Amino acid sequence: MWKFLFCFLFIRYGTGEKIIIIGAGSSGIAAASKLLSHNISDFRILEAEDRIGGRIHSIHLGSAYVDLGAQYVHGMKNNLAYELAHNFVIPGNELNYTWMYYNGKRRVDDNLLNTLWDLTPETYEDGGSNVSVGDAFLSRYNSTVFNQYKNDTQMLTFAKDFIRICECSILGLEGSFSWFKPIATSSFQDCDGPNTLSWNGLGYKTILDLLLKNFPNKTGYDITNNLSLNTTVTKIIMEENSVKVKCADDSEYNTEYVLWTPSLGVLKHDHKSIFQPKLSDERINAIENFGFDGVMKIVFEFPNNWWGEEKYFWFVWNEKDKDDVIKDVSFGPVKNGDHWLSWFFHVGSAPNNSNVLIGWMVGPMVAETEKLTEEQMKNGTVYVMRKFLSNDFNVSEPIRVIHSKWCTDPKFRGTYSFETMDMSIKNISSPQRILQQPVFSTDGVPRIFFGGEATSPTRYGTVDGAIETGYREGNRLASILKNQD
Numbered sequence: 001m002w003k004f005l006f007c008f009l010f011i012r013y014g015t016g017e018k019i020i021i022i023g024a025g026s027s028g029i030a031a032a033s034k035l036l037s038h039n040i041s042d043f044r045i046l047e048a049e050d051r052i053g054g055r056i057h058s059i060h061l062g063s064a065y066v067d068l069g070a071q072y073v074h075g076m077k078n079n080l081a082y083e084l085a086h087n088f089v090i091p092g093n094e095l096n097y098t099w100m101y102y103n104g105k106r107r108v109d110d111n112l113l114n115t116l117w118d119l120t121p122e123t124y125e126d127g128g129s130n131v132s133v134g135d136a137f138l139s140r141y142n143s144t145v146f147n148q149y150k151n152d153t154q155m156l157t158f159a160k161d162f163i164r165i166c167e168c169s170i171l172g173l174e175g176s177f178s179w180f181k182p183i184a185t186s187s188f189q190d191c192d193g194p195n196t197l198s199w200n201g202l203g204y205k206t207i208l209d210l211l212l213k214n215f216p217n218k219t220g221y222d223i224t225n226n227l228s229l230n231t232t233v234t235k236i237i238m239e240e241n242s243v244k245v246k247c248a249d250d251s252e253y254n255t256e257y258v259l260w261t262p263s264l265g266v267l268k269h270d271h272k273s274i275f276q277p278k279l280s281d282e283r284i285n286a287i288e289n290f291g292f293d294g295v296m297k298i299v300f301e302f303p304n305n306w307w308g309e310e311k312y313f314w315f316v317w318n319e320k321d322k323d324d325v326i327k328d329v330s331f332g333p334v335k336n337g338d339h340w341l342s343w344f345f346h347v348g349s350a351p352n353n354s355n356v357l358i359g360w361m362v363g364p365m366v367a368e369t370e371k372l373t374e375e376q377m378k379n380g381t382v383y384v385m386r387k388f389l390s391n392d393f394n395v396s397e398p399i400r401v402i403h404s405k406w407c408t409d410p411k412f413r414g415t416y417s418f419e420t421m422d423m424s425i426k427n428i429s430s431p432q433r434i435l436q437q438p439v440f441s442t443d444g445v446p447r448i449f450f451g452g453e454a455t456s457p458t459r460y461g462t463v464d465g466a467i468e469t470g471y472r473e474g475n476r477l478a479s480i481l482k483n484q485d
């Protein structure tokens with residue numbers, strides 16, 4: 001008896017809402033806004049972090065906001081993020097201000113670069129079915145670039161080293177640790193229009209206010225009373241005609257419907273411990289074979305602007321650079337003879353923020369690299385910037401260097417989903433469609449719903465895809481509730 005009383009004292013029972021939304025990323029917030037637009041406020045959002053936004057994480061650095069997660073609105077047409085953001089985003093200038101450095105701090109000649117870009121496969125999606133992005137790229141590169149320069153030893157060497165830049169760009173796009181994992185022919189659909197529309201210093205977080213109709217004026221929905229931050233869900237138990245949600249802080253919620261929005265990475269790692277009864281084999285198969293690895297962003301605040309006007313620097317590593325860094329920087333991971341810093345390939349201007357640069361690191365060591373301290377990250381990345389740029393620039397010591405930790409953070413466990421070779425081998429054509437199916441209770445009622453970017457069949461991996469799934473599930477729940485009345 002005392003045990004029962006003891007438990008009763010420490011379990012906090014939830015507030016009895018009809019719907020529990022798990023996760024306050026763009027999908028969860030979009031679902032909440034959709035419910036509110038249907039005049040439904042009988043929901044609670046449980047969020048593990050102490051903030052909303054999830055993989056949208058804008059921090060104030062220098063004179064504006066910079067994004068450690070999502071940064072760009074990708075395209076305009078049929079893009080839900082653009083529909084909300086169109087008055088506040090501007091097209092990026094990356095291609096016009098690209099400066100590439102190679103071999104002993106030499107800036108690569110723009111004409112040569114343009115020739116190489118022209119020869120480099122613009123799309124790798126025509127490599128045929130059942131081919132990885134890496135294989136498709138390399139076979140086209142062989143027949144175009146290598147073929148063109150087969151009698152020019154110097155160019156051939158540069159073209160070989162240039163492959164790493166292409167590999168890094170692709171890994172950045174896909175979010176995978178290896179370019180042999182993503183499949184070349186995917187179901188992702190581009191939206192027409194510029195692909196890098198930026199928030200110009202406002203931060204992608206602005207979209208959360210736009211979703212809640214609170215930008216530019218705070219006159220929209222107030223979700224304060226519907227939101228529990230610092231609340232990590234640990235169990236979702238399907239009962240006969242309801243769902244019980246248990247949290248790490250011992251709070252419990254008995255509810256009619258649950259909307260799950262955390263990342264595919266969280267699902268991969270935690271589905272066995274969270275869902276009771278266990279998820280169907282078909283769903284588990286989809287979870288296991290859909291791809292979710294990661295990239296790292298590094299933001300630098302400098303005491304001065306040493307690069308002048310807008311710039312996007314790319315570092316083309318050659319064999320000597322790779323040997324040097326192994327000798328010169330003794331900390332951090334090394335894998336297959338590659339030093340972690342040789343995957344640091346790009347750093348560029350932060351919009352509307354004169355003393356801030358944003359860098360990218362990709363490849364198989366991202367997760368281990370996340371564990372480095374800020375000081376190690378600063379020393380390593382400044383070494384690289386000085387190595388490549390010091391003929392032309394006086395790279396100063398940054399005031400702050402902050403790197404993202406998406407892969408090692410248990411609330412994310414990676415960055416964005418991608419379609420894999422494994423899906424094709426195992427004949428899973430659309431894991432997104434499998435994942436978005438609700439789970440039914442034994443009385444035949446759909447009770448657990450699934451949103452989040454990985455449930456978008458054609459815009460997975462993006463904010464607009466996440467919003468689409470939030471709207472979809474918000475509408476679905478609204479129509480169920482309306483039919484109950």
Ligand SMILES: Cc1cc2nc3c(=O)[nH]c(=O)nc-3n(C[C@H](O)[C@H](O)[C@H](O)COP(=O)(O)OP(=O)(O)OC[C@H]3O[C@@H](n4cnc5c(N)ncnc54)[C@H](O)[C@@H]3O)c2cc1C
Binds near residue numbers: 022451454463
């Ligand atoms: C580095 C990086 C760069 C990106 N760049 C772009 C870009 O330029 N453009 C673009 O469109 N997209 C970009 N993306 C992708 C985009 O950020 C995501 O697709 C989108 O934000 C996902 O939203 P979501 O709501 O599906 O998931 P999330 O944002 O992950 O939200 C899920 C929420 O669930 C919470 N949660 C997790 N587990 C639990 C639990 N057990 N209990 C309670 N809460 C939990 C998490 O804390 C999180 O807040 C980028 C992502 C990253 C990481």
